[in-house]
Amino acid sequence: MLTSYKEYYGIFNKWRDYDFLTSLFSIIGLIISMMKYEYRLTIYTKPLDPKKEPDPMKLPQYHDQIHIIGHYIVLSTTLFAMVCLNIKHYYRRKWTNRYSSCSGQDCTDNTNNIAIMYDEIINENERHSYNKFFTMNYLGEMLILMLVPIPFVDKYVEMTCRGNIKVVYLMSDFLFACMWLRLYFLIQTIFNFSIYRDPLSKKLCQAYGFKGGIFYAIKCNLLLSPINTCLGLFMVTIFTAAYVIRIFEIPYYRMTSDPVFDSYYQSIWFTVITFTTIGYGDISPLTPPGQFMTIILSFWSAILCALLVVTISNIFNLQEN
Numbered sequence: 001m002l003t004s005y006k007e008y009y010g011i012f013n014k015w016r017d018y019d020f021l022t023s024l025f026s027i028i029g030l031i032i033s034m035m036k037y038e039y040r041l042t043i044y045t046k047p048l049d050p051k052k053e054p055d056p057m058k059l060p061q062y063h064d065q066i067h068i069i070g071h072y073i074v075l076s077t078t079l080f081a082m083v084c085l086n087i088k089h090y091y092r093r094k095w096t097n098r099y100s101s102c103s104g105q106d107c108t109d110n111t112n113n114i115a116i117m118y119d120e121i122i123n124e125n126e127r128h129s130y131n132k133f134f135t136m137n138y139l140g141e142m143l144i145l146m147l148v149p150i151p152f153v154d155k156y157v158e159m160t161c162r163g164n165i166k167v168v169y170l171m172s173d174f175l176f177a178c179m180w181l182r183l184y185f186l187i188q189t190i191f192n193f194s195i196y197r198d199p200l201s202k203k204l205c206q207a208y209g210f211k212g213g214i215f216y217a218i219k220c221n222l223l224l225s226p227i228n229t230c231l232g233l234f235m236v237t238i239f240t241a242a243y244v245i246r247i248f249e250i251p252y253y254r255m256t257s258d259p260v261f262d263s264y265y266q267s268i269w270f271t272v273i274t275f276t277t278i279g280y281g282d283i284s285p286l287t288p289p290g291q292f293m294t295i296i297l298s299f300w301s302a303i304l305c306a307l308l309v310v311t312i313s314n315i316f317n318l319q320e321n
Contacts, residue, residue, distance in 0.1 A: 011095045012199060016192055018088035023189040025081035026145060026182040029074045033149070033176055036070035037247075041262070047255050048156065048168040056154045056170060071151040078148050081185075085145065089138050141185070147178035162286040167251045174289075177247050180240055187236075191217040226311040233304055234275075241297045242271040248289040275301040 040061050053059060061067050149172035157169040191197055196217040205211060221229040246267040253261050260266050260283060270283040274297055285291050 009199075011091055015088055015091035015095055018084045018091060019185075019192055020189050021084040022081050022088055022141075023185040025077045025084060026185045029077035029081065029148065030179050030182050032070055032073050032077065033179055034243075036067060036074070037176055039066060039070070041250065045254070047251060048170065050156050050158070050168060056156055057152060062152065062154075068151070071149065074148060075151060078145055082142065082145050085138075085141055089135075144178075144181045144184060147175055147181065149175045159288055161252050161288065163256075165252065165255055167255060167287055169248075169251055173247055173251075177244050177289075180244055183236065183240060188214065194221075196220045222307075222311065226315065230304070230308050230311050234308070237297075237300060237304060238268060238271050238275060241275075241293065242267040245271065245285060245290050245293050245297075248287050248293065249285055252287045252290075271297065274298060276305070277301070 043064070044059075044061055048056075048059075050056075056062075155171045157171055157174065159167050159169070161167050191214055194217055195201060197214075205216060210216070218229070242264065246261050246264060249261040249267075253259065266283060270285075273280055273283075274294060277298075285294050
């Protein structure tokens with residue numbers, strides 16, 4: 001049984017360390033996938049044609065050494081991230097069980113009393129949830145890591161788009177687009193290393209009757225650093241949405257010999273115009289996946305724009321101090 005305050009915090013720090021490693025390996029895999037995708041767009045510019053090559057595994061890109069090496073690097077970093085994720089949740093479970101192990105004990109050591117003070121942080125429902133290793137949080141994070149292109153396994157996906165034009169994707173394109181969900185790990189790690197996610201912060205939240213989770217950390221940052229937080233959310237949304245929409249639109253525009261979305265800048269332009277609800281209409285998504293992503297972007301941008309307006313309004317409001 002752990003009795004030392006130092007050991008107690010040691011478990012907490014190990015959990016945060018492995019959370020950082022999970023984020024690091026997952027983001028490295030995403031960056032390598034981006035480089036591999038851009039390399040493919042540069043070298044192989046012709047639209048996919050299942051009639052000429054029925055088997056996608058016989059496409060030239062799957063015999064390209066750089067492409068193959070990139071595949072294995074992405075797969076390796078993903079496996080490392082999965083291992084770190086399991087260790088992270090092991091220490092998280094061990095850390096939360098620390099509350100239960102000390103509950104009701106009459107400890108005389110001052111350091112023990114400090115550790116036991118945090119027993120009130122976790123209520124019975126949370127404690128029961130974390131005693132299970134396979135929580136919804138764990139399964140969701142594992143699912144995000146599993147969405148990765150598999151080497152030498154791929155298939156065509158055909159869709160009919162505007163103008164009755166058939167666009168051919170690779171299944172790996174959709175998996176690569178899903179890999180952008182890995183930014184969740186990066187955002188989570190940033191907030192986990194903030195002062196709003198440590199045990200003392202959780203204790204204070206519990207004392208005042210609310211949960212000290214990720215949303216609490218975001219609210220604290222919005223209160224103390226409103227401009228930086230809003231700009232951070234704005235930039236992440238713009239660059240991520242622009243790239244994902246570009247993945248789905250490039251095949252269509254190449255089919256029509258229009259290289260608009262080949263330019264990442266043009267995709268950013270479209271995303272900013274959509275984000276700010278201006279909508280000039282000079283560039284628009286014409287594929288079902290691109291249109292679906294634009295719908296999500298529109299709803300999310302409405303929330304961020306409202307948040308930005310409130311933040312700017314609060315900055316210019318006169319306050320007592």
